[in-house]
Amino acid sequence: METSALALFKKPWVLITLLVLLFLPFTMNNIHFHHVLIMFMLFATLSQAWNVIGGFAGQVSFGHATFFGIGAYAALVLLKRYDLSPWVGMLIGGGCAVIVAVLIGYPVFRLKGHYFAISTFAVAEIAERLFANWDFVEGAIGLPAPVLPEGWINFMWYKTKMPYFYIAFALFVVVLLIAYKMNRSRLGFYFRAIKQSHEAAEGLGIDTTKYKMVAMAISAFLTAICGSFYAQYILFIDPPSVLSLDISIKIVLITVLGGAGTVIGPILGAAILIPLSEYSRILLGGTGKGLDLIVFGALILFISVYQPQGLVGFLRKTGKS
């Protein structure tokens, strides 16, 4: 059942969707529109990364902001302090996230279900507090990117968002391929076995701790890469914007809304939630009264109550009937 990742492109609707996505920014030369597209691909990728450990392996993490923040800080701090290209910072950030994931994983993977979830939550709270009080990374004040000439080496552009769009698109496609391949590989079956029944998976000879660690490492690495991208895109980070519980929760919400444990789920979830939250923020956020979040909260509530199986469940149902 091992299939090549590229088999995904043989499905015409996948290819068409990707081409349409690539073509979309040219339909409207509007900076808000480009921003929404970039955020959509970023959060779809983040959710895809979370899905590896949270959806496929069934270990719900509320602490992915930790990895996102590590990636974001690695890119900007190394650029600012050591003039290191953010591309290198991105890889170092990914490496650091894997190390942190493994360090956290050893004690935390003994825990099951809710105990695991609350522990990841505690880890994220600790990380946010530490970064907020760490002078080397400017603590709670936040870290602005140094002003450097724009271009591919410095990973920054001021006048246009199009290069960011291409990078986000590349990330989106690569991670989609990884998820697709993983879903159909031996590893994917191990993950799902662990999710279904821990004991049964052990009984079949799967080293559950090892494979949960593998899932966590893959997930952490990809999340950190997204974090570095975000830092270079916004060019300013502080603990609330990259390490807060809100980020962790947003990633979980998108995946669950779309359908956890499926490859298409994170994309569907992001396609609904990101334009919704970004546009309601652009249109209603100016009032400063949180109207955008009222709409956002009400919609999440509405969808979960009337579509409890997630959007994937809805599509499958309509597909069958």
Added chain:
Amino acid sequence: MDMEILLQILISGLLMGLIFALIAVGLTLIWGVMDILNFAHGEFLMLAMFFSFWMFSLWAIDPLWSLPITVALLFAIGVGTYYLVIKKVLNAPGLTALLATFGLSILIKNLAQFFWTPDFRQVQGAILGEKTLSFFNLNVSLPELVAACGSALITYLVYYLIFRTKTGRAIRAAALDRDTALLMGINIDRVYALTFGLGGACVGVAGALLMNFYYVFPSVGGLFGILAFVTVALGGFGNITGAFYAGILIGIVETAGGVFISPVFKYTIVFVMYLVIISIRPKGLFGW
């Protein structure tokens, strides 16, 4: 180290801890019976505090006298939440209930912000006021003492209800095995609604008592909610006794951390303690 300071820390921590415990008991009850993480629990607390505040500032009813009204309102909100939201997601995959309660929490928090602005508000001139009791060089704030004693009393009442009454037996049966309980003629729907109402009533009491000395703002529920989750996990999910002791422990560790290390890190220390204990006892202090 001075004995007095140590004693003072123990007492202040204990008082705060008893309130944390009551909030956590409400959460662990819902968790234990329905296996649902109620992410809106902290927002329920915020609502209770605001109700208490408004009754004081609009109609001059002291938070202490309006307590029964606040509790009744929160009980109703709990029951309403069950019928309108939770009931519809009970049979969905586990994460859907989380999505629903999270949506609810965002909604409540921002509605509060929309109608009541993000200002910090406090009740001034309540009966308990800012009085302090002093004995043997130890200072105990009266509203905190009352809040702690009230919380302990309610925690005991909840315990009594669950373990010593017929209704409690029905709730425990539903928690153990929903289908069998249903076969035994227990009205699961009513039991679940009651449990959610009770969870709401617990934060109703806690919120009304907190209002005597704490300030309220739309996101006040965030911190209390997070602490409640950690308390519940530390005590062992669904375990009322566990939540009670874990709450006290967290109160004391938080106060001691604030004094000995730094107020900035007091909650960080609580989280570190949680991780250390949970890695030794993976199912919480009182888990089995």
